[in-house]
Amino acid sequence: MTEETSVVSSPSFPRLNEPAPEFEAVTTHGTIRLSDYRDSWLILFSHPADFTPVCTTEFLAFTEIYPELQKRGVELLGLSIDSVYSHIAWTRNIEEKLGVKIPFPIIADLNKEVATLYGMIQPGASKTETVRAVFIIDPKGILRAMIYYPLTTGRNMDEILRLIDALQTSDKHQVATPANWRPGDKVIVPPPTTAEMAEERVKAGYECVDWYLCKKSLE
Amino acid sequence: MACINPDGTLAPSAIQVLREAEQPKTAAELAQISGLPLFRVRSSLRELVQAGLLREDGDHFVLTESGRAKLE
CATH class of the missing domain: 3.30.1020.10 (Antioxidant, Horf6; Chain A, domain2)
Structure with missing residues (x-):
């Protein structure tokens, strides 16, 4: 009997005030690189899975604050470990059932490449899904803030807007x-x-x- | 929503970007004129350059002969 040992690589975590890890990913809006967002603020966020209830409420909420984010020069980019076809089916379902068109791209991270780079998979919470992570990246590509929420708890959009306002105010003044x-x-x-x-x-x-x-x- | 469909046809946003690039323009200029977000324009430009429909000249994007033929 042979004993197999497997090396489990520990997830990497990006660090505040350092360049956010670059990636190129397939999204619902085509292939996008992080550097495509240079010169604008970006909120990169992960959700556990498509067609799940808390995530659906979050996508509605992110869409609701999107005009306010755009006024502040901020773009949104979602991510989960689902295929682009799943993302398309889910966003079409949201539009059909709830009358809300999701206006921002969603990364189809089936190979978990971006999720691993950003420490979005936390095995204590789930080995197969991303937790509810939020990364705020500034116009120079520097990671400025991170928030992690558990699978059970939908995010607070007021806090995300407040955080953007606070960062932009700190920078300006x-x-x-x-x-x-x-x-x-x-x-x-x-x-x-x-x-x-x-x-x-x-x-x-x-x-x-x-x-x-x-x-x-x-x- | 890639800007070039699998059958080689162009998405409306790609046609818009190509038309505007008849005169060389930067990504920021193309975003301003088209009203598309800058990240979308950069992503589309990369795809259009890879397809040979545009070429880069410094930080400007220029329509190629293939790009011109695609618009006709």
Whole structure:
């Protein structure tokens, strides 16, 4: 009797503030590369499977926020380990039964290439399906945020929009955003890095709890 | 929704891109004129170049003789 050993490669995980892994994939809108999205923001998200109830509600919800995303220069790209024919059948079914046309492409990742690159398969949750992952990639192709949800829980679109707003605000004004921040709320001024700057900071007219926590309004 | 169908015919978006490329244009210019998202235009341009219907000249895309014949 021979004993076989199998080497299970551990899934890779992309890292924040590093270039998002490049890929070329078959989608419902033709063959697309990550670099095709250069110069626009991208939300790459995975769902467990076509023709499943939570995923259907999520696709409706993503479609609902798509116009708001487009106003912010953001594109959407879905992914699951299903064939392109399954994706087409499912999106046609959604249109037929629910009257909603899915406007964004969906990757048919049958060989799990993109899912593996982005750590979307988490065997503790499922060995054959992708979890509900969200990757926010900026116009330079840098991965800026990641969210992972379990199979049972549909994503919160308000949070995804809020996260986009927060990232774009941080980039534009060189600030950070506090907990539960919403557009229009005060933002956090980066903490000073020298004692002299700390002294100056409290005199600068910001709303300060102390030298390390100062907020300001954006005009 | 590839821009070239398996039977060699072109999708409407591909015809639109080819027509606009009669005068050399960049991907961004073609996206602006056609109203298609830039990622779709880049994907279509790659397919049209591979099919020999367009050629690249720096960052501009130019209609080839095959591309012109396809439009006729």
